[in-house]
Amino acid sequence: MQYNEFRRPVSVDYAPRGSVCEWCGKPAEKQLTAIGGRYHNESGMFCKPCGERFAQTVMNSIMSAATSTPLEAH
Numbered sequence: 001m002q003y004n005e006f007r008r009p010v011s012v013d014y015a016p017r018g019s020v021c022e023w024c025g026k027p028a029e030k031q032l033t034a035i036g037g038r039y040h041n042e043s044g045m046f047c048k049p050c051g052e053r054f055a056q057t058v059m060n061s062i063m064s065a066a067t068s069t070p071l072e073a074h
Contacts, residue, residue, distance in 0.1 A: 009059050010033065010034055010054070010059075011043075012030050012032055014029075014030065015029055015046075016031075019031075019045040021051075022044040022050075023054075028046055029051065031043060031045050031046075032055060035058075036058075037062035039057065
């Protein structure tokens with residue numbers, strides 16, 4: 001799957017001022033929303049390190065689904 005600014009596994013927005021990371025409680029920098037895969041439409045506010053882990057988790061689930069799904073013959 002090709003990823004560019006329009007086709008990404010995670011949508012990125014700025015977190016509202018005063019938001020805290022949902023995983024560690026530190027100040028949140030970004031609001032991330034999963035696009036596709038097992039985590040589709042799951043979102044949250046994250047600090048940078050936790051946001052990177054969230055994005056990697058989403059990417060891993062998409063890659064896992066892509067490699068475990070047989071391709072249809074055309």
